[in-house]
Amino acid sequence: MTIMIRAGGGPDELLHKVEALSGQSLFGCYQCGTCAAGCPFYEAMDLLPDALIRHLTLGLPGVLERRTIWICVGCESCVERCPRAIDVARVMEALRQIRLQEGGDQLAVAQLQDEALRELPPIAIVASLRRHTG
Ligand code: SF4
Numbered sequence: 001m002t003i004m005i006r007a008g009g010g011p012d013e014l015l016h017k018v019e020a021l022s023g024q025s026l027f028g029c030y031q032c033g034t035c036a037a038g039c040p041f042y043e044a045m046d047l048l049p050d051a052l053i054r055h056l057t058l059g060l061p062g063v064l065e066r067r068t069i070w071i072c073v074g075c076e077s078c079v080e081r082c083p084r085a086i087d088v089a090r091v092m093e094a095l096r097q098i099r100l101q102e103g104g105d106q107l108a109v110a111q112l113q114d115e116a117l118r119e120l121p122p123i124a125i126v127a128s129l130r131r132h133t134g
């Protein structure tokens with residue numbers, strides 16, 4: 001596995017951005033896995049929270065493309081449990097912000113299926129659009 005470390009513009013820039021936006025120091029994570037073990041949505045994630053932090057600190061590519069950052073609902077179960085007081089929910093929120101800034105909106109009304117528009121409560125649609133658009 002190749003680890004890419006570059007000054008400016010590289011994967012390490014993502015780590016710096018996430019740390020600046022979230023206010024968290026990710027090298028404080030010692031990979032105990034407690035956050036992942038207590039996450040109610042871990043089964044739907046394609047990268048568990050502890051692994052996501054590891055990917056960021058190693059500068060591994062693809063973190064912004066992971067489904068995990070959208071699956072996280074910010075419930076803060078992980079925040080309560082982390083022995084290193086790392087606010088993983090804020091890390092996820094920072095990643096979503098960066099993704100929206102760099103990749104544009106992730107959802108448009110026109111993309112919603114008729115069935116979803118008919119059956120979902122309007123508040124769920126509005127909340128989803130708020131979350132997936134910049
Ligand atoms: S619970 Fe905290 S220290 Fe443990 S893996 Fe998660 S973020 Fe890292």
Ligand code: SF4
Binds near residue numbers: 049077078088
């Ligand atoms: S805040 Fe996100 S990562 Fe943490 S436990 Fe809740 S859903 Fe999982």
